[in-house]
Amino acid sequence: MVVVDDRLGLSWWNGRPTVMIEVIDGRPRLAWLIVGHNEPFDVWLFSYLTWDEADALTAMRPAGLDLDAWLGEREGEFEGWYSLYAGGGLLAQMTVRYPNRRGLAREAMRVMHEAVVALLDDKPELRPIADDLAYRLAA
């Protein structure tokens, strides 16, 4: 079980946090809702941060931040995971590793779209989620 030492919501929508930093075993971790503000399913990005990155994010008062661009400007590779939730449960989770951190929001949708498509034979009821993500990726 993951024990959260500290948790701070930075952005909220419909009464729940959509960007959070959680401290787990002394390490700050970013949780960012990529899709789910207006949709019936959630795609989350999770990634550990350095303390300098966590401090920089918690000190911001951006009134509209392009977090995708902010992450893309950070140096170093990206290690994290994407999770898809619907109907109150976890449907898919993929660990990813990239040489840089550019375009992570779109990549989250692409990876989760692939995961949902792979599940369609067993769970055809997921078709609306696959279609929604395909629509966003085609935009």
Add this chain to the structure above:
Amino acid sequence: MESDGELDEPRRLIRPKLPPRQDLSDDVVLTQYGTQLPDGKTEFRGGPRASEHGLSLLVGRVDADAATLCVRQHLAEPYDIVRHTRVGLLRDAGFIVSHAPVEWFINHALVHVPGPDPKWDNQSKNAFKRTFVDFAEEDSHGRS
């Protein structure tokens, strides 16, 4: 973890101080973020999910680009859209509207139904939607 024979304090996150809540007067315009579907239909949250507490709106007449950055923290796509209502219209329909600043944007408002049960019935959902229609009619006549 030890240092110089003493236990290090665990590092804590810096907690920004939130600005004070403001009273929202009835004439304040509010913005709801939504999505345009491939068939051209628009989709806006009509009531909170079970895991949500109230519905969020942005204070002011905010365009889709700015709303998307506030709500989703990335640049808007063609399917990101907004619609508008007014505090007074929501209150007249029986909703509680309050300014609820959050860490990354202070122009955040929450809409609730009165009473201890946070669930929205169909009557509440229809009444909420109706305020946007009424605002659009007001707006087309030059009042906002």
